[in-house]
Structures are given as structure tokens and as C-alpha cells.
Amino acid sequence: MGGVISSIQSSITAITSVIRTISTLNAKYQALLQRIETGPFTPVDNPTESYWMRDAPFPEIGDVIGEIPEEADVVVVGSGITGAAAVKTLYELSGDDVNGDGDGGKKAPRIVVLEARQLCSGATARNGGHIKCTPHEEFSRLRKTLGEERARKVVRMQMRHLDVLKKL
Ligand SMILES: Cc1cc2nc3c(=O)[nH]c(=O)nc-3n(C[C@H](O)[C@H](O)[C@H](O)COP(=O)(O)OP(=O)(O)OC[C@H]3O[C@@H](n4cnc5c(N)ncnc54)[C@H](O)[C@@H]3O)c2cc1C
Structure with missing residues (x-):
């Protein structure tokens, strides 16, 4: 029992x-x-601040509050590395008639960047600055998911970071 x-x-x-x-x-x-x-959500009002942001170069461009134009070809939301790279690429591509208006691309696109806080003040301004890559680890990991050829391309792209950054 x-x-x-x-x-x-x-x-x-x-x-x-x-x-x-x-x-x-x-x-x-x-x-x-x-x-x-x-x-x-929009970003929080009081984010943490890396100490190097207190003495940022070009402070005059941090808080550009201009009149928002009524029309634009492209509106980019957020001014971190993603937004900045998109804008840079669009200007570079404008030689290829990015407006699609058949003028041969002589006219630069009208781009508006909307930033909730200060220009480039998000993760891009706060990161540790590491641009190194570890191809010996990355390649075998990526090969499993992407296959050999694409894994090679990704790793080569990562290895170009330092040269591209110095050029930029
Ligand atoms: C502490 C830390 C350390 C890091 N260290 C490294 C490192 O060493 N090496 C490395 O390669 N990567 C590092 N990273 C990652 C890297 O910084 C990010 O992946 C990269 O900066 C993301 O860029 P982003 O443009 O996508 O985003 P962000 O730089 O965050 O930009 C997004 C922008 O959009 C704005 N925004 C968001 N929502 C809105 C909205 N609704 N309206 C208007 N504006 C809006 C934000 O205010 C912000 O300015 C680190 C990240 C952090 C946080």
C-alpha cells in the first residue's frame, strides 16, 4: 500500500x-x-556613452537639424555604418543614373537621412573598433553553412576590411 x-x-x-x-x-x-x-521602437533617450564620444571629431555635424525636404529620392532611417554606407554607395552609383530619370546619372540623388539622436551615435560610435578577422576559425564554420566557394568569398571580404578602411 x-x-x-x-x-x-x-x-x-x-x-x-x-x-x-x-x-x-x-x-x-x-x-x-x-x-x-x-x-x-525609437532608440532610448539616455544611451550609454563611450568616453571617446565626449570628444568626438567634427562635433558640428553631430546635430544637424535641417528642414526636412518635402521630396527626396531616398530616405535613410538611421545614420550608423549601415546608413552611411548605403548613402555613400548611392552617391557613388549616381554615375549610373540612380534616379532612373534617363539624364545619364549626372544628377546626384536627393538623399535625406533621418536620425533619432545624433549622427552616427549608435553602435557605430560606441563599438570597440575591432576590424580583425580570424579566417582560420571563420572558414571552417562558414563552410558548413555556406559551402566552400561562398565561405571563401566571405572570408576574403572580411580580410579586405583593413585596406578598405585605410583607403576610406
Ligand atoms: C559595445 C559595442 C561594441 C562593439 N564592438 C565591435 C567591434 O569591435 N567590431 C565590430 O566590427 N563591431 C562591433 N560592434 C558591432 C557594430 O558596432 C555594429 O554591428 C554596427 O555599428 C551596427 O551599425 P548600424 O548602422 O547597423 O547600427 P547603429 O550604428 O546603431 O545605427 C543605427 C542608427 O539608427 C538610429 N535609429 C534607430 N531607430 C531609429 C528610428 N526609428 N528613427 C531614426 N533613427 C533611428 C540610431 O539612433 C542609430 O544612430 C559593437 C557594438 C557595440 C554596441
């Missing part, structure tokens, strides 16, 4: 534990769904 009771008790403990785990997982899943369904 005692053995049966003990067996029932341990079954109840196991079931309770399973129910608790499922309930915790479900709460996390619901929170995740809610986060996915919410639109992207």
Missing part, C-alpha cells in the same frame, strides 16, 4: 513539474509573440 502511495506521490510531483515547465515556456512564448507584433 505504502509503495502505491509513494508511486502516486512521485507521479503527481512529476506532472506538477511538467505543468510548471510548460506554463513558464508558454509565458515566455507569449512575451516573444507580443514583442514580435510590436513595431520597432
